[in-house]
């Protein structure tokens with residue numbers, strides 16, 4: 001295993017055209033440490049593996065020499081492989097709320113949770129936010145990167161499952177549209193506590209969730225791993241923040257080519273400023 005890892009770190013580093021010093025700096029170790037890894041004299045600390053893999057633009061499983069195994073998490077992986085943009089390239093109207101309420105007049109870090117094909121993440125980057133985004137669909141990540149390239153902006157985008165990923169750096173804004181129903185109910189409190197804890201004082205969460213309503217038929221997409229929310233449930237996670245908006249809408253939808261309706265809870269919440 002040591003040899004396999006050593007070879008892969010070396011190969012991926014070379015592929016990226018990085019020196020041992022550059023890799024060491026990106027991961028926060030000495031270049032002697034990198035040299036030892038590549039000579040199979042030592043193994044990287046387990047806590048360094050995510051950053052190491054991200055820097056080398058590969059997966060931890062690949063570093064260890066395994067082909068990645070993914071259960072098919074999202075029905076959108078297939079849709080995103082088509083050449084067009086399934087969700088279009090125009091930003092969600094909620095993006096303008098971010099712009100209005102917390103404009104990028106100073107450097108602001110924004111996280112787009114479940115960025116899809118990147119229309120919102122790229123919009124934010126074009127408007128001057130420092131954008132990080134993740135999604136579980138490889139094809140969505142590729143399209144996000146492409147859209148960012150076309151717009152000549154940078155979006156830090158990576159693959160992650162919302163169920164596994166927790167924030168370990170602070171953001172000013174957490175944005176998510178059409179994604180949070182993939183969080184299993186028993187994980188919601190923990191995940192929202194993490195998102196809230198890693199938001200700077202005065203920061204904003206702009207989110208929406210699909211909610212169950214007795215008068216709305218279930219959506220036609222037969223999505224595994226999707227769990228609707230109840231009315232008011234999202235706002236309860238934010239009882240200790242300022243709620244700037246907590247409203248519900250019903251709208252028509254044509255996804256999967258079948259006309260149907262969704263009920264959605266929208267939320268804009270601001271973390272109290274420590275000085276107030």
Ligand SMILES: C[S@@+](CC[C@H](N)C(=O)[O-])C[C@H]1O[C@@H](n2cnc3c(N)ncnc32)[C@H](O)[C@@H]1O
Nearest residue numbers: 074087114115116135136137161162177178182
């Ligand atoms: C309805 S789309 C919304 C995409 C994007 N936010 C937008 O508005 O264009 C739902 C997104 O959630 C992603 N997704 C599904 N399950 C996920 C999971 N477990 N972790 C992260 N993303 C997930 C899908 O790949 C898809 O891109």
